[in-house]
Amino acid sequence: MxxxxxxxxxxxxxxxxxxxxxxxxxxxxxxxxxxxxxxxxxxxxxxxxxxxxxxxxxxxxxxxxxxxxxxxxxxxxxxxxxxxxxxxxxxxxxxxxxxxxxxxxxxxxxxxxxxxxxxxxxxxxxxxxxxxxxxxxxxxxxxxxxxxxxxxxxxxxxxxxxxxxxxxxxxxxxxxxxxxxxxGVLGDMWGKWSFIVTVSSVNILGRGNVGEVVAVPGGDALGPAVFAEAAAVAAASGHALSQEVRDLAVGMATQADSPLTTSLYRDMTAGLPSEAEHLFGDLVDRARALGVPTPLLDLATLQLRVQEARLGKG
The missing domain is CATH 3.40.50.720 (NAD(P)-binding Rossmann-like Domain)
Structure with missing residues (x-):
């Protein structure tokens, strides 16, 4: 081969x-x-x-x-x-x-x-x-x-x-x-996509690594809430996510003292171009087309787009 x-x-x-x-x-x-x-x-x-x-x-x-x-x-x-x-x-x-x-x-x-x-x-x-x-x-x-x-x-x-x-x-x-x-490779791809946007949203909306977000009051509720939005879009697209996928994503997004940040968040904070539209813009567009509400994902997408717009003016 x-x-x-x-x-x-x-x-x-x-x-x-x-x-x-x-x-x-x-x-x-x-x-x-x-x-x-x-x-x-x-x-x-x-x-x-x-x-x-x-x-x-x-x-x-x-x-x-x-x-x-x-x-x-x-x-x-x-x-x-x-x-x-x-x-x-x-x-x-x-x-x-x-x-x-x-x-x-x-x-x-x-x-x-x-x-x-x-x-x-x-x-x-x-x-x-x-x-x-x-x-x-x-x-x-x-x-x-x-x-x-x-x-x-x-x-x-x-x-x-x-x-x-x-x-x-x-x-x-x-x-x-x-x-x-x-x-079922498309379902596998939806699972990883949902995992990435969940952890990335915790980083973006919480402005820190997972451990820093989880350590403050209410921080441990952010990851599960974002994952629920992503999972709803996946299900409406015909790819319901398994309990195993949920446990992994939510577990990683709520782990105390975790230094975890995604590469997308690291690119954002470093002032570098990111995969914002590919990972977030496409997901919220699909959500709108399917009539699935995603307020937290919308907010994370907005922050990413503001950052991308700043880069475009630089």
């Missing part, structure tokens, strides 16, 4: 490193500056008290991919960029897409599926949920913060479940990766 991973950040870099270590035919499509760093230092994994690992996967830039005469299409394209970089990434990897290519995005939310299916067709686009806690340090190395790295995947149009099972089996055989073929 020829695999092209779009991005070599904390998520794409980890999966790319593990596939390369296992001997897979894998390449990483990266920006020129990132390619220079990786060619000089290698792709490095660190953290969890384990010995550092250095991997030298095959790297491609968009120009190199476009200039390759008659490139063989890839079997799997694992898309790991943020929503803010999605449109450019699509143009970059388009030359690698062939008749039988599967595009597997692991972005949060659902809005990206519309763009990808419109461009490449629903038969080529799968849904995916990656659960991995990694970050990049100042040197661009991938720091593992938790021992798990899971990937749930499946076709969004319900076709070719056998290929999904074969693909998951190949990825699951890679040390350091747990992959599962999901018959």
């Amino acid at each position: 020829r695999t092209l991973i779009i991005g070599a950040g904390a998520t794409g870099g980890y999966f790319g490193a593990r596939l390369a270590q296992a001997g897979h035919d894998v390449a990483l499509l990266v920006r020129p500056a990132r390619a220079d760093t990786l060619r000089r230092r290698g792709l490095r994994l660190t953290g969890l008290g384990e010995p550092d690992e250095r991997v030298e996967p095959r790297l491609l830039t968009a120009a190199e991919l476009a200039d390759t005469p008659g490139p063989d299409p890839y079997d799997l394209i694992l898309l790991t960029v943020k929503a803010t970089g999605l449109a450019r990434a699509v143009e970059d990897f388009a030359p690698a897409v062939g008749p039988d290519t599967v595009i597997l995005p692991v972005l949060n939310g659902l809005a990206h599926l519309d763009l990808l299916t419109e461009r490449f067709g629903a038969h080529r686009v799968w849904g995916g949920v990656a659960k991995i806690i990694t970050t990049l340090n100042d040197d661009g190395d991938i720091v593992r913060l938790a021992p798990f790295a899971t990937l749930d995947l499946g076709p969004i149009d319900g076709t070719d479940p056998d290929r999904a099972r074969r693909t998951a089996a190949l990825l699951d055989a890679v040390p350091g990766v747990q992959a599962t073929a999901s018959a």
Whole structure:
């Protein structure tokens, strides 16, 4: 299976490193500056008290991919960029897409599926949920913060479940990766989306990490209330969330002394562009169309939009 991973950040870099270590035919499509760093230092994994690992996967830039005469299409394209970089990434990897290519995005939310299916067709686009806690340090190395790295995947149009099972089996055989073929991948995506907006809303509306919000009177009620709104939108969309999903989201959003903040909140407080519209704007738009009231999510979305407007004027 020829695999092209779009991005070599904390998520794409980890999966790319593990596939390369296992001997897979894998390449990483990266920006020129990132390619220079990786060619000089290698792709490095660190953290969890384990010995550092250095991997030298095959790297491609968009120009190199476009200039390759008659490139063989890839079997799997694992898309790991943020929503803010999605449109450019699509143009970059388009030359690698062939008749039988599967595009597997692991972005949060659902809005990206519309763009990808419109461009490449629903038969080529799968849904995916990656659960991995990694970050990049100042040197661009991938720091593992938790021992798990899971990937749930499946076709969004319900076709070719056998290929999904074969693909998951190949990825699951890679040390350091747990992959599962999901018959309800859209429901899985709704579950992760609801989790992210719940914790992000606690951060945004409470102006602090989870522990700081929970520590003040009434703070422990915020997470459950936000999750209830997100779950109502999911249910109205035909994807009722399980008790397991609720327990995880509410538990993480009400944990005392937790330093947890989401990357969206960290981008917001750092004055950086965020996935505000992809994660919050799209969700509240769906809620309005379905007639589901979401006052807390609306307020969090408003705050994010004010911040984005400030950036646009900067």
